[in-house]
Amino acid sequence: MSLNKDINQRKFRSEHQKAMINLIYSYNWLMENTRKHLDQYDLTPQQFNILRILRGAGEPLSTLQIRQRMLDKMSDTSRIVDRLVKKELVQKVVCSADRRLVDVTISDKGRELLTILDTHESEWDALLKNLDQSEATQLNGLLDKLRNSQD
Template sequence: MGIEQDIHQKKFVSAKQKAMINLLYTYGWIMERVKHFLASEDITHQQFNILRILRGAAPEPLSTLQIRERMLDKMSDTSRIVDRLVAKELVQKCTCPKDKRLVDVTISPKGLALLEKIDKEGDHIEEIMGRLSEAEATQLSNMLDQLRG
């Protein structure tokens, strides 16, 4: 099944327009599957993204501004999402000792354990990307980098 059947459109202005629409449609398709998977862990995709960012920075803390700069969804309300992660005990925050106006955020052991559990399950990645070989996934990633680059 192709994008033409999925959105019931037979003609596109150009191959580039078709590719862009296909990319946007595929983003929505992927996000629905990610949201469904993460719902079983009681976290949103934005919360998952912040946990991954903090794990990558660990043991160093990050400010909410630094987190926002690294997020996939730049429109997210980072402070509100961090507060929800604090309430779930997945992250810890404290006032930055060097600049009292900033808040330092670090991932908690509970947050690390949750990411480890998600990594071990890994089914969501295979469910979404399973139709591609490793070589095709690498090629797709390189093409997306080229598109942005």
């Protein structure tokens, strides 16, 4: 991977600065590989994310509830949902109890697509195969600690 060659060539002010760059590289690497799995199904990572959230919930969720469960806090949920509606992977119905809300449900077509994608789950997990179990745990610990700032 040329990214890696790149990052090793560069000079850094500190290990902390290198860690920032490294985090960005690693995120980009992860996204690139994620897209490889999803592209053939004409699905973006965020669309996939929302589909999984809806299936996991097992009941209709409002746009706000979806957003709160998404990885990107600030995601433009209503427009992503609209794209999923256009692809007929989800349905949108105004909530009768509170008509400000929209009940979003995964459709049969959406469920079928996820079933197909479940097949990829193991290759998907294998993305991080270079780390063994304990290294993955270690990484999780460091990232948690990293983010745990007071602000």
